[in-house]
Amino acid sequence: MTELTSLHIDKQSHKFSAAHYTIFSATERERLHGHNYAVSARFVAPMGDNGFAADYNVYKRRIAQLCDELDEYTLLAGESPFQHIEEDGVYYRVHFDRDQMLFLRSDTRVLPIRNATVEEFSRYLLARLLELSAADGLREVEVSVASGPSQRASAIWRS
Numbered sequence: 001m002t003e004l005t006s007l008h009i010d011k012q013s014h015k016f017s018a019a020h021y022t023i024f025s026a027t028e029r030e031r032l033h034g035h036n037y038a039v040s041a042r043f044v045a046p047m048g049d050n051g052f053a054a055d056y057n058v059y060k061r062r063i064a065q066l067c068d069e070l071d072e073y074t075l076l077a078g079e080s081p082f083q084h085i086e087e088d089g090v091y092y093r094v095h096f097d098r099d100q101m102l103f104l105r106s107d108t109r110v111l112p113i114r115n116a117t118v119e120e121f122s123r124y125l126l127a128r129l130l131e132l133s134a135a136d137g138l139r140e141v142e143v144s145v146a147s148g149p150s151q152r153a154s155a156i157w158r159s
């Protein structure tokens with residue numbers, strides 16, 4: 001039986017500051033606001049005969065890269081069933097209920113997520129991390145995203 005080990009990465013610098021709003025229904029959402037989101041991850045990998053599974057510095061660099069991709073942007077849910085986003089010159093024009101909002105495209109990331117929630121951010125970051133780690137022979141990966149010290153969500157992939 002293959003011996004497995006879990007590598008846990010929980011680095012204070014793995015964070016991104018972003019603006020967002022959670023959509024609760026076709027007519028209810030929060031006002032735009034922001035958080036310093038904290039990202040942590042767990043990697044399950046086979047142990048080698050030399051007591052080494054994988055160089056966790058590789059995963060620290062990848063998580064840092066993914067945090068940088070989201071840092072200091074307004075993050076919009078591009079796959080929400082309740083809002084429509086279109087390009088309008090230098091802006092994104094967002095249609096939600098009876099409102100229209102304009103966001104500078106240079107300040108904004110439209111993500112392939114259904115809502116701008118910690119659940120969906122963790123799911124998105126897990127997918128991006130798996131893209132970067134496809135050849136690593138990992139058995140399980142879990143990504144957690146916290147919007148504050150008291151709340152977070154995790155997404156898990158198992159081979």
Ligand SMILES: Nc1nc2c(c(=O)[nH]1)N=C([C@H](O)[C@H](O)COP(=O)(O)OP(=O)(O)OP(=O)(O)O)CN2
Pocket residue numbers: 021022030116117118119147148149150
């Ligand atoms: N399942 C989810 N529920 C909620 C989410 C979410 O991402 N997933 N997000 C929100 C709001 O975005 C809100 O920002 C939550 O953060 P908030 O509680 O305001 O954060 P604080 O750090 O200010 O926490 P306090 O307890 O208020 O100090 C709502 N629901």
